[in-house]
Amino acid sequence: MRDDHFISEAEYYAALAEPIALVDESDLNHxxxxxxxxxxxxLATRRYGNRDLFRGGLKFHSTLDTRMQAAAESALRRGLEALDRKLGFRGPIGAVPATARGAWTTGPAHPITGPTDDTTAVADQVLPEQVYGAMVVDLPRTGVGVTVDLGPRRLALITDDARDVRAFRDPKTGAAVALGDLLPVRLSADGNQATLAQRPALQGSFIVLEPSTGRVLAMVGGYDWTASQFDRATQARRQVGSSIKPFIYSAALEAGKTPVDRMTDGPFSVTTATGVWTPANYxxxxxxxxxxxTALAFSLNTISVQLAVQVGLDRIIEIMRGFGIASPIPRHISISLGTPDLTPLEVAAGYAGIASGGRRITPRFFDLVTDTAGHVVEDLRNQPPGPQVISPEVxxxxxxxxxxxxxxGTAxxxxxxxRPTAGKTGTxxxxRDVWFNGFTTDLLGxxxxxxxxxxxxxxxxxxxGAAVPIWLDFMQKAHPRTPVRxxxxxPNVSFARVEPWSGDPSxxxxEAVWMPFVRGTLPGKFLAGPAIRSFDDLVPPPVLPIPPR
Known part of the structure; x- marks a missing residue:
């Protein structure tokens, strides 16, 4: 610019003296x-290497649905905050010295925006739905009220939160909340109420994918990226609990069990290589x-263990491997109650396989890779179906x-x-871990x-109680407005009208429901009378109205 006379010599040297401001990579990518x-x-770095990725200018066309991503982030945050509040108030985040309290009440607001409860930031006004540091200024000896000061505003805590604050005792010192203590509060939408807004001590993940293709439409790996970049959706291995049971029941159905087979839910023991194990229900x-x-609907542990003993661990593990679960699975009968540590993405992929006719589904995060000239480097949009793991009928x-x-049942x-929905809870x-994996014909969460x-x-x-509400919150806001299916x-499925508790024709x-049976497995008690309906005569389900949001 100097050589072309756009700037003077003095401006040239002044520009040279200015420090170079580097934009943090996180600012670009996150x-x-x-x-x-x-x-x-x-994924891109592992696939193409840093050199090709950053110097070659590759463009990845992701599967991300921004509307669903926003809904998933919001549902997870709200759910974790609600559960954390249910678990109780954990105490003040600080205290204002007595000599500084007057200045606080006449000073600016102190928004809490970062990954910690820091209250050093200032703002001229308080805004609805934002979180601020608030000083306790009134704790009447009688009643349940608590008044807090945000600087520009003084408000009462809502009654339930005020009770929690007044009931709090520090677990180490026994100290109660006192005047001058700082609380994190959120203003209501109308700005006239304050509620506690403590940062959850819990974490979570939320994965949304299209079960028929494996396209990952949204993924959240934690409560707050700025506080923790550890991606719990893909990197954390957690005990799956009863989330494992659909894989066990699939092996049992494959071995000839039917939905109306009866088993005894009661105390029993299993002899293992390390001793005698006595499983129990929740x-x-x-x-x-x-x-x-009924056993699956209410997640009865004893039935899951009995099924695992009958069908054998090898086939259960084979089914899980077939659905793409690669983490270590110990060959021990305790896996029937969900002792394996799996990533949420693995679990979601396994459920996607069940949702898609029993074939393996591989989650994918991008459809297409192109270079700077627009040439296709990799196209994943028309991948062949994955291998069949269990038969479509099973x-x-x-x-x-x-x-x-x-x-x-439990969900x-x-x-x-x-909408017609299938799923399984897990604890x-x-x-230590709670789960819900649920799916419709269109979407899995x-x-x-x-x-x-x-x-x-x-x-x-x-x-x-904890994971299902988060799932429902998301689905009610973000599920595609497709016709209800x-x-x-x-083929090769028969239906019978069944009473779920007894398993008898009804x-x-x-409470009776139409229950499918793999053709040839329908018990004899259903072969007479009006309770049977063959696949060939099955009346197509009516077209249902699209439910409201």
Missing amino acids: LASPYFVEHIRQ DNKYLGDVTLM DYVMINLMKGVVQR RWAAQLG SANY SVWIGRDDSTPIGDKITGG DFPVP WPSP
């Missing part, structure tokens, strides 16, 4: 959907003789067992979606929640 973008960067209660459809029966989990909350030992140090989340925190019926029972 402005939006950071966990998703970072995972693509890692609540240490037992239901006696139950059908397999898979269809498995899907219907998983529909029972939603219709009348009943998910039925509010208003690992001592409530996989939710995991836990603590990074694998300590218990909290007593009685389960997949049905049930899962397609393969037309009049209000």
